[in-house]
Amino acid sequence: MKNFVFALYGLLILLIFACSKTDHAQEIEQLIEDYRIQYAPDKRVAIWDIKVENDTLKGETDQLQAFESFLAQLEEIPQQFCSEVQVLPSVKLEGKTWAVVTISVANIRSQPKHSAELATQALMGTPLKVLKGDGSWYLVQTPDDYISWVDQAGIQLMTEQELENWYAQSKVVFTPLTGHAWAEPEQKEMVSDLVAGNILTVLSEKQNYLQVQLPDARKGWVPMDHLMSYEEWINSRETSNENLINTAKSMLGVPYLWGGTSIKGMDCSGFTKTIFYLNGQVIPRDASQQIHEGEEVDIEKNWQNLQVGDLLFFGEKATEDRKERVVHVGMWIGNNEFIHSRGRVRISSFDPQSPHYDEYELNRYLRTKRIVNQKSDGVLSVSEIIQPNKL
Incomplete structure (x- = not known):
C-alpha cells in the first residue's frame, strides 16, 4: 500500500512538473509569435523563424535588436532555455555581408536553386545585403528589403569597406x-x-x-x-507626368514574367516598380505591398479624381469570412486609361467605347493610391539606396 502511495505521489509530481513545463512552453511560443507579429509580420522583408524544442530555442532571425529584447524578456520566465538561434548575417560569411550585382539583370529566387520560383530581380550595380550562404547561393536582401536567393555567379561579394570603396x-x-x-x-x-x-x-x-x-x-x-x-x-530624375508616361510606354509589348522587374520581362508590380525606379523612386516589390503606400484617392471608380502616376489595384474584395486579396496593379496615364503588365505591357481603358476597354479589370477594381509627391515610409529615392550612408 505504501509503495502504491509513493508511486501515486511521484506520478502526481511528474504531472505537475509536466503541466508547468507545458505552460511555460506555451508562454514562450506565444512570446515568439508576439515578436514575430511586431517585428517580422511580412516574411518577404524580415526573418523571425524561431521555435522552441526541449528547452532549446532554434531557428534564425535577422532582427538583432528584437532578438536581444526577446531574450531579456525570456529571462523573466522561470524556466531555463538555451539558444541555438542563428542571428543573420551569418558569421560564416567572414565579413562578406554585402554584394553588388555584376550582370545586367540578376534573377533572385525563392529557394537556393535555379528551378525555384523567380521572386524578384536586381540590376547591375545594385547593392545587396547578404544574410547567409548555401553552397553557391546566397540569401540576400535588396534595397527595397525583399529577401530571397541569388546565385553567386551574378554578384560580387564584398566587405563593408570594399563596398564603400566601390561607392567612392x-x-x-x-x-x-x-x-x-x-x-x-x-x-x-x-x-x-x-x-x-x-x-x-x-x-x-x-x-x-x-x-x-x-x-x-x-x-x-x-x-x-x-x-x-x-x-x-x-x-x-523626376516623376513628372511626361516622364512617367514616356517611361511606361517605352516598355509596351515587353512580355509578362512572374518575378520580373526589368526590361527583360516583368510582372505587374515589377512593371510599376521599374517605371518609378527609372524616374528616381524605389517603391515596394509586390502589389500587396505597394497598396499600403501613399494616399488613397478613389474606391468608387470616380476616374476624374485620378492623376497620372496613380497606382490602380485589382483583386478580390473582402467578405465576412475572407480578407481582401490584391493580385494586380497598373498605372493611370489619363484619358480613362491605365498601363499595366498582363500577358505583356499594354494599355487598357475603362471607356466602353474604347478599343482598349478592359471589362475584366474593371470588374475586379479595388482602389487607387497616389505615391507621387506623397510622403510614405516604403517609398525611397534611388539616391538613398545607392550611397554609403545606406550601410
Whole structure:
C-alpha cells in the first residue's frame, strides 16, 4: 500500500512538473509569435523563424535588436532555455555581408536553386545585403528589403569597406532600354549586355566611347551617348507626368514574367516598380505591398479624381469570412486609361467605347493610391539606396 502511495505521489509530481513545463512552453511560443507579429509580420522583408524544442530555442532571425529584447524578456520566465538561434548575417560569411550585382539583370529566387520560383530581380550595380550562404547561393536582401536567393555567379561579394570603396568610384548609368559593353570600341565582341538603370564605374574615354568597369572588375566599352554620369542621372530624375508616361510606354509589348522587374520581362508590380525606379523612386516589390503606400484617392471608380502616376489595384474584395486579396496593379496615364503588365505591357481603358476597354479589370477594381509627391515610409529615392550612408 505504501509503495502504491509513493508511486501515486511521484506520478502526481511528474504531472505537475509536466503541466508547468507545458505552460511555460506555451508562454514562450506565444512570446515568439508576439515578436514575430511586431517585428517580422511580412516574411518577404524580415526573418523571425524561431521555435522552441526541449528547452532549446532554434531557428534564425535577422532582427538583432528584437532578438536581444526577446531574450531579456525570456529571462523573466522561470524556466531555463538555451539558444541555438542563428542571428543573420551569418558569421560564416567572414565579413562578406554585402554584394553588388555584376550582370545586367540578376534573377533572385525563392529557394537556393535555379528551378525555384523567380521572386524578384536586381540590376547591375545594385547593392545587396547578404544574410547567409548555401553552397553557391546566397540569401540576400535588396534595397527595397525583399529577401530571397541569388546565385553567386551574378554578384560580387564584398566587405563593408570594399563596398564603400566601390561607392567612392566615379560612376555612370546606362540609359537606353537595352545595349552592350564591348571588348573594344567599334568591335562586336561582347563583354556584357546592359539594360536601363545599370550602374558601372568609368575608367577612360576613346573614340566617343567610355571604358567602364563592371562590379566584378570586367572592363568594356560603351558608346558615350548611352551613358550619363550618376550625379547627373540622379539629379535629372523626376516623376513628372511626361516622364512617367514616356517611361511606361517605352516598355509596351515587353512580355509578362512572374518575378520580373526589368526590361527583360516583368510582372505587374515589377512593371510599376521599374517605371518609378527609372524616374528616381524605389517603391515596394509586390502589389500587396505597394497598396499600403501613399494616399488613397478613389474606391468608387470616380476616374476624374485620378492623376497620372496613380497606382490602380485589382483583386478580390473582402467578405465576412475572407480578407481582401490584391493580385494586380497598373498605372493611370489619363484619358480613362491605365498601363499595366498582363500577358505583356499594354494599355487598357475603362471607356466602353474604347478599343482598349478592359471589362475584366474593371470588374475586379479595388482602389487607387497616389505615391507621387506623397510622403510614405516604403517609398525611397534611388539616391538613398545607392550611397554609403545606406550601410
